[in-house]
Amino acid sequence: xxxxxxxxxxxxxxxxxxxxxxxxxxxxxxxxxxxxxxxxxxxxxxxxxxxxxxxxxxxxxxxxxxxxxxxxxxxxxxxxxxxxxxxxxxxxxxxxxxxxxxxxxxxxxxxxxxxxxxxxxxxxxxxxxxxxxxxxxxxxxxxxxxxxxxxxxxxxxxxxxxxxxxxxxxxxxxxxxxxxxxxxxxxxxxxxxxxxxxxxxxxxxxxxxxxxxxxxxxxxxxxxxxxxxxxxx
Numbered sequence: 359x360x361x362x363x364x365x366x367x368x369x370x371x372x373x374x375x376x377x378x379x380x381x382x383x384x385x386x387x388x389x390x391x392x393x394x395x396x397x398x399x400x401x402x403x404x405x406x407x408x409x410x411x412x413x414x415x416x417x418x419x420x421x422x423x424x425x426x427x428x429x430x431x432x433x434x435x436x437x438x439x440x441x442x443x444x445x446x447x448x449x450x451x452x453x454x455x456x457x458x459x460x461x462x463x464x465x466x467x468x469x470x471x472x473x474x475x476x477x478x479x480x481x482x483x484x485x486x487x488x489x490x491x492x493x494x495x496x497x498x499x500x501x502x503x504x505x506x507x508x509x510x511x512x513x514x515x516x517x518x519x520x521x522x523x524x525x526x527x528x529x530x531x532x533x534x535x536x537x538x539x540x541x542x543x544x545x546x547x548x549x550x551x552x553x554x555x556x557x558x559x560x561x562x563x564x565x566x567x568x569x570x571x572x573x574x575x576x577x578x579x580x581x582x583x584x585x586x587x588x589x590x591x
Contacts, residue, residue, distance in 0.1 A: 367520035408507030454573035534563035
């Protein structure tokens with residue numbers, strides 16, 4: 359990682375970081391897999407968090423059918439998966455997410471959404487749950503990049519939207535592929551345990567720091583930021 363400077367932007371994941379949406383995503387994916395006769399387990403979709411829907415569909419078709427997914431399959435299958443997600447009960451905010459974001463904003467730190475999702479039903483909630491925090495021009499979604507997490511592209515795009523260098527940003531993500539993406543973009547990367555993926559998997563993905571809940575992150579991230587400021591100045 360490059361020498362850390364003043365933190366000017368926080369690049370923040372959505373599913374599993376702001377919203378407790380991964381259980382519903384996993385169930386929606388499994389409904390699609392069963393309907394299409396594709397081999398999968400519900401648990402593995404937690405590990406694929408951060409990949410684009412197209413990449414997940416391609417992975418499943420390669421595994422089961424031994425060929426690449428067509429563009430039509432990627433589009434049509436993801437539309438079905440999105441439909442199944444919408445049909446499930448609304449997801450809740452992760453405890454501590456609002457407080458974590460509020461502290462960043464109080465410090466004057468710009469907030470950028472960096473998600474592998476294209477789920478409009480959830481993206482449309484951001485302005486309600488986080489008013490003014492993630493405007494459309496400050497969002498990286500599955501439509502923003504060709505290569506999703508764990509490639510650095512999503513977080514690199516986030517840096518572009520924030521107009522900052524990697525050493526002026528922090529990435530916050532709850533999935534191994536997400537922290538690998540932030541680390542590959544040379545950003546100070548914070549992992550947060552919010553589901554079944556244990557802390558050691560986030561460290562293995564490249565997280566510099568791991569908090570064991572979003573509430574813990576909200577409580578202790580300010581101290582980390584203060585420490586960075588003290589070292590910098």
